[in-house]
Amino acid sequence: MSAQTLSTPIVSLCGGVGAARFLRGLVGVVEPGEVTAIVNTGDDRIFYGVHVSPDLDIVTYTLAGRVDARKGYGLEGDSYEMVDALGALGHESWFRLGDRDFANSQHRTLRLREGAGLGRVTDELRQRYGVSTRILPMSEDPCATIVELEGGRRVHFEEYLARDGAPDEVTGVDLGEARRARPGPGVLDALRDAQAILICPSNPIVSIGPILAMPEVRDALKRSRAPVVAISPIVGGAPVKGPADRLMRGVGVEVSARGVAEFYRGLIDALILDERDADLAAEIEAMGIRTQVRDTIMGDVAVAQQLAKAALSLAASLR
Amino acid sequence: MSAQTLSTPIVSLCGGVGAARFLRGLVGVVEPGEVTAIVNTGDDRIFYGVHVSPDLDIVTYTLAGRVDARKGYGLEGDSYEMVDALGALGHESWFRLGDRDFANSQHRTLRLREGAGLGRVTDELRQRYGVSTRILPMSEDPCATIVELEGGRRVHFEEYLARDGAPDEVTGVDLGEARRARPGPGVLDALRDAQAILICPSNPIVSIGPILAMPEVRDALKRSRAPVVAISPIVGGAPVKGPADRLMRGVGVEVSARGVAEFYRGLIDALILDERDADLAAEIEAMGIRTQVRDTIMGDVAVAQQLAKAALSLAASLR
Numbered sequence: 095m096s097a098q099t100l101s102t103p104i105v106s107l108c109g110g111v112g113a114a115r116f117l118r119g120l121v122g123v124v125e126p127g128e129v130t131a132i133v134n135t136g137d138d139r140i141f142y143g144v145h146v147s148p149d150l151d152i153v154t155y156t157l158a159g160r161v162d163a164r165k166g167y168g169l170e171g172d173s174y175e176m177v178d179a180l181g182a183l184g185h186e187s188w189f190r191l192g193d194r195d196f197a198n199s200q201h202r203t204l205r206l207r208e209g210a211g212l213g214r215v216t217d218e219l220r221q222r223y224g225v226s227t228r229i230l231p232m233s234e235d236p237c238a239t240i241v242e243l244e245g246g247r248r249v250h251f252e253e254y255l256a257r258d259g260a261p262d263e264v265t266g267v268d269l270g271e272a273r274r275a276r277p278g279p280g281v282l283d284a285l286r287d288a289q290a291i292l293i294c295p296s297n298p299i300v301s302i303g304p305i306l307a308m309p310e311v312r313d314a315l316k317r318s319r320a321p322v323v324a325i326s327p328i329v330g331g332a333p334v335k336g337p338a339d340r341l342m343r344g345v346g347v348e349v350s351a352r353g354v355a356e357f358y359r360g361l362i363d364a365l366i367l368d369e370r371d372a373d374l375a376a377e378i379e380a381m382g383i384r385t386q387v388r389d390t391i392m393g394d395v396a397v398a399q400q401l402a403k404a405a406l407s408l409a410a411s412l413r
Numbered sequence: 414m415s416a417q418t419l420s421t422p423i424v425s426l427c428g429g430v431g432a433a434r435f436l437r438g439l440v441g442v443v444e445p446g447e448v449t450a451i452v453n454t455g456d457d458r459i460f461y462g463v464h465v466s467p468d469l470d471i472v473t474y475t476l477a478g479r480v481d482a483r484k485g486y487g488l489e490g491d492s493y494e495m496v497d498a499l500g501a502l503g504h505e506s507w508f509r510l511g512d513r514d515f516a517n518s519q520h521r522t523l524r525l526r527e528g529a530g531l532g533r534v535t536d537e538l539r540q541r542y543g544v545s546t547r548i549l550p551m552s553e554d555p556c557a558t559i560v561e562l563e564g565g566r567r568v569h570f571e572e573y574l575a576r577d578g579a580p581d582e583v584t585g586v587d588l589g590e591a592r593r594a595r596p597g598p599g600v601l602d603a604l605r606d607a608q609a610i611l612i613c614p615s616n617p618i619v620s621i622g623p624i625l626a627m628p629e630v631r632d633a634l635k636r637s638r639a640p641v642v643a644i645s646p647i648v649g650g651a652p653v654k655g656p657a658d659r660l661m662r663g664v665g666v667e668v669s670a671r672g673v674a675e676f677y678r679g680l681i682d683a684l685i686l687d688e689r690d691a692d693l694a695a696e697i698e699a700m701g702i703r704t705q706v707r708d709t710i711m712g713d714v715a716v717a718q719q720l721a722k723a724a725l726s727l728a729a730s731l732r
Contacts, residue, residue, distance in 0.1 A: 143523045173494055179516030183541055185523070193512055197498030204462045204504070222502055 109301020119398025428620020438717025
C-alpha cells in the first residue's frame with residue numbers, strides 16, 4: 095500500500111457490530127492511535143438502574159479483542175449471575191447484560207453521577223481495555239432512538255430489537271432527541287481535522303442516522319474537505335446482520351445498496367458495494383457517488399483489513 | 414417442651430451472624446411464622462452505588478439455609494465478578510459483595526428509588542428466599558453507626574470492620590442517627606404484641622445498640638409486659654465472633670457477661686450466660702437480672718435449638 099493511502103487522522107462513524115468488525119480491520123492497516131471512532135449513542139438506555147451504552151461497548155470490546163465473537167457483543171466468557179438474579183426478583187431481564195459488562199455499566203453510572211461526562215467515562219473504559227483508538231460518544235445528551243410501530247406504538251430501539259425481536263411493522267423512526275443533541279466532546283474537532291471520513295457498514299437508519307441527525311455533525315461533514323467514504327451494510331438486498339431491512343422499509347428507504355446511496359446522498363463522496371451488488375454501481379455513480387466493488391462480508395479480520403485498505407485508497411484517490 | 418414455653422408471638426432483636434445462628438435454632442423449636450426479627454440497619458451503607466443491608470441479608474440468607482456457612486454472611490457458592498471488575502476500574506473493592514448478593518442490593522436500590530420502603534423490600538427478599546419468619550428493618554431512616562477512633566477519626570462501622578480490620582483504638586461509637594430515627598413499619602406493633610422478647614447474642618454496642626438507641630423502641634421495651642431475655646455474646650471475657658471486645662472497651666463497657674448485663678440493665682429481665690461464665694451468675698442476679706447458664710457456642714443447629722428452648726423457658730417462667 096502506498097504512503098498516500100495511509101493519510102491520517104481518520105474518523106469513522108460507527109454503530110455496533112458491523113462498525114466494530116470494520117474498525118478491527120482498519121486498525122490493522124493504519125496506526126490505531128490515528129483512528130477516531132465516533133459512536134452512536136441512540137441505543138443507550140438505563141437497564142437495571144445502570145447506564146448501558148451498547149455501541150460504545152461493542153466497539154471497545156471488539157477493538158480490545160475481548161468481544162464475544164459469536165454474538166458480536168458482550169464480553170467473551172462473561173457470566174450472567176446478576177441478570178438472572180434480577181430476573182428472579184421480578185425485573186424485566188430480556189436485556190442479557192453479562193456480569194463484567196454490568197460492572198462496566200455500573201462504573202459508567204457511578205462516574206456519570208459524580209459528574210464525569212460520557213466522553214470521559216468512555217475514555218476510562220477504553221484505557222482499561224488497552225485500546226489505543228479514540229472512541230467518542232456521538233453526544234453526551236440524551237439521544238434515544240424511538241421506533242414507531244403500526245398502531246401508533248412507540249418503543250425504544252433496544253425494546254424493539256432485544257425485547258420484541260425486531261418485528262416487521264415499523265412505520266417510522268423518531269430521532270428527535272438526536273436532532274436536538276450537541277455533538278460530544280472532540281467530535282467536531284475530529285471531523286474538522288480528519289483526512290478521511292469513513293461511514294462504517296452499520297445500520298444507516300438507527301446507527302449512523304442518529305449521528306447524522308445532529309445538525310452540527312451534518313454541517314461539519316458538508317464543510318469537511320476530507321473525502322467521505324461509506325461502506326454499504328446492505329448486500330444483495332438484505333442486511334448482513336440485524337433488522338436494517340425492516341427499519342429502512344419502515345422509513346421508505348429501498349433495502350439495497352442503491353437505497354443506502356440515496357440515503358447518504360449529498361453527504362458522501364464514495365460508496366463501497368459488495369460484489370453481489372456490482373450491477374448497481376453504474377446507477378450509483380450516476381448520482382455523483384464514486385463506487386468501488388469489494389467483498390464486504392467480514393468473516394475474518396483479513397477481509398476486514400482488505401475492505402479498510404480499499405476504503406482508504408478510495409478516499410486517497412478522491413483528495 | 415411444655416405448651417407454656419411455646420407462647421407466641423416472639424420478637425427478637427438482631428444483629429448479623431450471631432443473631433442469625435440463634436434464629437435458625439429458634440425457628441426449629443417454634444412456628445417460624447410466629448417469630449419476628451427486628452434487625453439492625455446501622456451497618457447499612459451504599460457500596461458501588463447500591464444500598465447494602467448487611468444484617469438484614471445475613472438473617473434472610475441464614476434462615477433460608479443459603480448463607481455461606483463458613484463466613485457467616487454472603488450467599489453459598491456466590492461469584493465475585495462484579496466486585497473484581499469494579500475494583501479493576503478503580504473503585505474501592507474492600508467490601509466483597511458477591512454477584513447474587515449484589516443483585517439483591519441492586520434490587521433493593523431500584524425498589525427504594527421507586528418509593529418502596531426498606532420494610533417492603535426486605536419482605537420481598539424474604540419471600541423470594543422462602544423465609545416465613547417476619548424480618549423487619551429496625552428503621553427506614555438513615556441510622557449509620559459511626560465508630561470514633563483515636564486522633565478524632567470517624568468512620569462508618571463497615572469501614573471500621575471490613576476495610577480497616579477492626580483496629581483496637583476505639584474511643585466511642587456515635588449512634589446519633591439511630592437516636593433520631595423512627596422505628597420501621599411493624600416494629601412497635603411487634604414489640605407491643607410480643608409474648609417474649611429475645612435479645613440475640615449480637616454485639617451489644619453496634620448491633621443491638623442502634624435498635625435500643627431509638628427512643629420509641631426503648632419505651633416499648635420498658636412498657637412491654639413480655640419478659641425480655643438476652644443471650645450474652647461474650648463468653649469467657651471475649652466475643653464469640655467479631656470485634657465486640659474493642660467496641661465495648663471503647664465505650665467503657667467491661668468485656669464480660671457482667672458488662673453485657675450492666676449494658677442491658679433496666680431493659681432486660683433475664684440473661685443467659687455461657688457455662689464458662691457461671692461464676693458471674695450471682696453478681697448478675699444481684700443486679701435484679703435472672704440468669705441461666707447454658708452452652709451458648711452455636712457450633713451446630715442442635716445447640717442453637719437448645720439455647721432457643723432455654724430462652725423461651727426462661728421467658729415463660731418470668732411471665
